[in-house]
Amino acid sequence: xxxxxxxxxxxxxxxxxxxxxxxxxxxxxxxxxxxxxxxxxxxxxxxxxxxxxxxxxxxxxxxxxxxxxxxxxxxxxxxxxxxxxxxxxxxxxxxxxxxxxxxxxxxxxxxxxxxxxxxxxxxxxxxxxxxxxxxxxxxxxxxxxxxxxxxxxxxxxxxxxxxxxxxxxxxxxxxxxxxxxxxxxxxxxxxxxxxxxxxxxxxxxxxxxxxxxxxxxxxxxxxxxxxxxxxxxxxxxxxxxxxxxxxxxxxxxxxxxxxxxxxxxxxxxxxxxxxxxxxxxxxxxxxxxxxxxxxxxxxxxxxxxxxxxxxxxxxxxxxxxxxxxxxxxxxxxxxxxxxxxxxxxxxxxxxxxxxxxxxxxxxxxxxxxxxxxxxxxxxxxxxxxxxxxxxxxxxxxxxxxxxxxxxxxxxxxxxxxxxxxxxxxxxxxxxxxxxxxxxxxxxxxxxxxxxxxxxxxxxxxxxxxxxxxxxxxxxxxxxxxxxxxxxxxxxxxxxxxxxxxxxxxxxxxxxxxxxxxxxxxxxxxxxxxxxxxxxxxxxxxxxxxxxxxxxxxxxxxxxxxxxxxxxxxxxxxxxxxxxxxxxxxxxxxxxxxxxxxxxxxxxxxxxxxxxxxxxxxxxxxxxxxxxxxxxxxxxxxxxxxxxxxxxxxxxxxxxxxxxxxxxxxxxxxxxxxxxxxxxxxxxxxxxxxxxxx
Numbered sequence: 266x267x268x269x270x271x272x273x274x275x276x277x278x279x280x281x282x283x284x285x286x287x288x289x290x291x292x293x294x295x296x297x298x299x300x301x302x303x304x305x306x307x308x309x310x311x312x313x314x315x316x317x318x319x320x321x322x323x324x325x326x327x328x329x330x331x332x333x334x335x336x337x338x339x340x341x342x343x344x345x346x347x348x349x350x351x352x353x354x355x356x357x358x359x360x361x362x363x364x365x366x367x368x369x370x371x372x373x374x375x376x377x378x379x380x381x382x383x384x385x386x387x388x389x390x391x392x393x394x395x396x397x398x399x400x401x402x403x404x405x406x407x408x409x410x411x412x413x414x415x416x417x418x419x420x421x422x423x424x425x426x427x428x429x430x431x432x433x434x435x436x437x438x439x440x441x442x443x444x445x446x447x448x449x450x451x452x453x454x455x456x457x458x459x460x461x462x463x464x465x466x467x468x469x470x471x472x473x474x475x476x477x478x479x480x481x482x483x484x485x486x487x488x489x490x491x492x493x494x495x496x497x498x499x500x501x502x503x504x505x506x507x508x509x510x511x512x513x514x515x516x517x518x519x520x521x522x523x524x525x526x527x528x529x530x531x532x533x534x535x536x537x538x539x540x541x542x543x544x545x546x547x548x549x550x551x552x553x554x555x556x557x558x559x560x561x562x563x564x565x566x567x568x569x570x571x572x573x574x575x576x577x578x579x580x581x582x583x584x585x586x587x588x589x590x591x592x593x594x595x596x597x598x599x600x601x602x603x604x605x606x607x608x609x610x611x612x613x614x615x616x617x618x619x620x621x622x623x624x625x626x627x628x629x630x631x632x633x634x635x636x637x638x639x640x641x642x643x644x645x646x647x648x649x650x651x652x653x654x655x656x657x658x659x660x661x662x663x664x665x666x667x668x669x670x671x672x673x674x675x676x677x678x679x680x681x682x683x684x685x686x687x688x689x690x691x692x693x694x695x696x697x698x699x700x701x702x703x704x705x706x707x708x709x710x711x712x713x714x715x716x717x718x719x720x721x722x723x724x725x726x727x728x729x730x731x732x733x734x735x736x737x738x739x740x741x742x743x744x745x746x747x748x749x750x751x752x753x754x755x756x757x758x759x760x761x762x763x764x765x766x767x768x769x770x771x772x773x774x775x776x777x778x779x780x781x782x783x784x785x786x787x788x789x790x791x792x793x794x795x796x797x798x799x800x801x802x803x804x805x806x807x808x809x810x811x812x813x814x815x816x817x818x819x820x821x822x823x824x825x826x827x828x829x830x831x832x833x834x835x836x837x838x839x840x841x842x843x844x845x846x847x848x849x850x851x852x853x854x855x856x857x858x859x860x861x862x863x864x865x866x867x868x869x870x871x872x873x874x875x876x877x878x879x880x881x882x883x884x885x886x887x888x889x890x891x892x893x894x895x896x897x898x899x900x901x902x903x904x905x906x907x908x909x910x911x912x913x914x915x916x917x918x919x920x921x922x923x924x925x926x927x928x929x930x931x932x933x934x935x936x937x938x939x940x941x942x943x944x945x946x947x948x949x950x951x952x953x954x955x956x957x958x
Contacts, residue, residue: 297415297916299326299408304421309389316400316423318342318359318386326410327379328417330365331358331386338842338877340406340417342386350398350425351390359386379409397427407842407877413936414847415916416876416905491640492647495629499651502625504679507618508652513666515614516659527607528660532653534611536646539626543645562698572691579684581677581735622652625683674737678747681733685723689716696778709783713764720758727751767814769853780814780853806881806900810873812839813856818871821887821900822907825872829925835955837869837948840908840919842877847937848918854939861941864948869922874904876917922951924958931955 300322307315322328333339342359362385365378390400400423408415502508519528578584615622629644659666692707692715699707725731728751764770767783804819812818818839819825829836839856841848855861865871878901888898892910897903909915914934921933932951938944 297413297914299323299410299415300328300417302404302419302421304423306423306425307387312392313354314390314392314425316388316390318388318404318421320380320384320386322380322382322384322408323410324382326408327366327381328384328408329406330378330380331361332365333378338405338407340404342388342402342404344400344402350394350396351392351400354389354391359388361386392425395427398425399423400425409847411937413916414842414918416842418905488639488643492643495644495647496651498625498629499648499654501679501683502618502622502648502652503655505618505622505625505676508614508622509676511614511618512655512659512669515610515656516663516666519660525661527604528657530604531607531611531660532657534608535615535653535656536649538612538615539645539649539652540642543642565694565698569691569694572687572694576684576687576691579680579687580733581680582733675744675747677733677735678727681726681736682723682750685719685726688719692716699778705782707778707782709778709780710765710785712778713761713770717758717761717765720754720761724751724755724758727754769857780857782811783814805884805887809881810875810878812871812873813852813862815857815862816865816871818873820873820875821883822872822874822904823887825870826925826928829870832870834868834870834925835931835951836923836925837865837871837951838919838921838923839871839873840876840904840914840917840921841873842875842917851918851937851939855941855944858941861944861948864945868952869948870925874908875901876905876908877901878904920947922948922955924955929958931958 300320303319303321305317305319307317309315320328329338329340331340331342361380363380365380368377368379369375370377401421403418403420405419406417408417503512515531516528519525519531626645626648629648659669692712696707696712698704722731726733727747761770761773764773764777766785767780769780770777804821805824806820810820812820819828822838825836825838841852856865879899881900883898883900883903887903888896889903889906890896891906897906905915908919911928912919912921912930912934914921916936918936919933920935920938922931923929924931931954932947935944935947938947
């Protein structure tokens with residue numbers, strides 16, 4: 266791969282030299298444009314239109330979807346005009362075709378959603394005037410290939426032409442005789458629209474053929490995995506005190522009344538009840554709600570609170586139950602003859618077991634809400650099949666009832682274990698908005714400390730050192746399984762403890778906040794004290810942004826240039842992003858290496874430049890003006906502009922060493938480099954070039 270990249274770069278240099286006849290110094294520079302955009306307007310009627318964005322994505326590249334979750338940046342469309350001439354019809358999210366593909370990232374434990382080859386985004390609007398006007402806006406997102414990511418940014422303008430139309434306002438319906446010219450205009454628009462629709466249809470068919478097989482495979486794999494998880498949840502629900510004792514009673518009833526057919530219908534009824542619930546969830550939430558869950562603080566905080574309530578219910582401090590009227594009414598209907606009575610028996614079981622099964626079924630349901638339309642249905646199907654299975658199975662094989670374990674305290678133990686797991690889940694939901702909105706409540710060590718306390722308490726509980734309201738006394742350890750589980754749990758606690766001091770804990774990287782939120786890091790403490798590169802003062806934005814743990818860095822280019830001049834050291838530029846997963850991998854494997862950190866802290870001034878920051882505004886003294894005379898007052902936009910114009914690069918990660926006195930490049934750029942020795946050579950090349958100058 267590296268040899269191939271070198272060949273491509275050499276070939277690019279040769280072509281640039283032949284065509285442009287420019288100085289060889291620019292041979293290293295290349296602007297990557299993996300996504301080409303084309304905008305068109307489709308007039309649906311005299312007062313409705315579609316704004317169409319067609320994206321052509323280079324082969325092997327992928328563009329992240331609007332409905333992205335996890336670390337990667339979602340695609341966003343922004344309309345900046347005063348919308349007095351039009352208004353949107355439907356959702357604020359543009360209709361996206363084809364549907365995104367899902368790919369699981371093993372490194373960061375995240376499921377990414379992205380598009381390949383071609384994509385189309387449509388935005389329906391209602392036209393409020395017949396006069397011509399412009400609709401302006403911008404889009405931004407991220408495209409990636411093999412460890413290299415590029416910011417996708419585009420400004421667009423839709424020119425709505427003056428149209429011949431009967432009416433814009435429904436109140437104005439006065440007839441108008443069309444002139445010959447008007448008729449020709451209308452016919453022209455119709456012809457153009459017809460041609461456009463035919464072309465669009467051809468493109469859609471071609472795109473569908475390219476993506477159908479791979480997309481279906483990825484989606485099916487994800488749903489099958491979720492089905493299995495939900496099925497396991499259903500089996501756990503069966504073992505709770507509200508359900509398990511009901512199995513022999515229900516089976517005995519069917520052996521006396523109705524036999525196997527009634528038992529089979531009983532199981533089918535349980536599945537139907539839960540699947541109907543899944544259908545309702547899909548109708549309420551759907552795919553659009555998934556993006557809302559992954560980005561907004563309200564659903565995440567709400568889900569966190571729900572999980573805490575589930576947990577304390579499982580602990581036994583209170584019971585979440587349905588109104589007794591519902592249960593009594595369902596129980597009365599059990600007396601009906603035939604299959605109707607059996608259905609109401611199943612409904613009564615579901616209602617009676619609500620207090621035990623809600624935390625488990627609710628966990629499946631809340632995780633299903635953060636997915637596609639089918640996910641809640643698949644989740645409830647898996648849960649209900651496992652839940653109904655024992656009742657039907659033992660009705661067919663009643664002799665096996667004698668081999669079932671007896672009801673007892675172990676069922677409440679299972680509930681308490683689930684309660685601790687629910688609390689851990691609640692913390693994960695709360696961590697999402699904490700990072701996205703820079704609240705700073707759950708730093709990495711706070712998060713770890715809570716998990717350590719939770720799982721330590723679970724270990725002590727399994728050893729009999731803690732009791733909850735519904736527990737019986739357990740003076741000695743009689744269960745080898747319980748004792749073994751306690752050992753595993755406390756071992757997990759010991760594994761997490763070094764994380765409080767900066768250990769990476771790679772096995773939990775997908776669950777923990779990023780290392781940059783760690784306030785105390787023993788590695789950082791050691792290397793900062795050993796370095797003579799302590800920053801002269803607190804960098805601007807240092808309270809909101811973090812660099813790699815163990816490294817000192819500025820976060821604004823102009824500030825870093827001034828300090829590097831004073832120190833007479835080369836400036837190491839780290840172009841990165843909050844949503845850049847490849848940046849995190851280089852940081853973890855290379856920039857966290859002791860040898861690299863010592864070298865950077867002692868011989869360089871470092872500047873970490875987040876190109877995708879959307880929140881931080883620049884003070885007036887750090888604002889710049891672009892080539893068109895527009896003032897740039899946002900940090901992310903400034904960093905992206907500098908990377909594009911000064912260094913002819915637009916991908917992340919991107920690392921460059923420059924001379925702060927004249928801005929010349931000393932070494933680099935390098936991109937997704939995870940070999941520590943190669944990275945060290947890159948840094949030393951910059952040092953040596955600076956020393957010569």
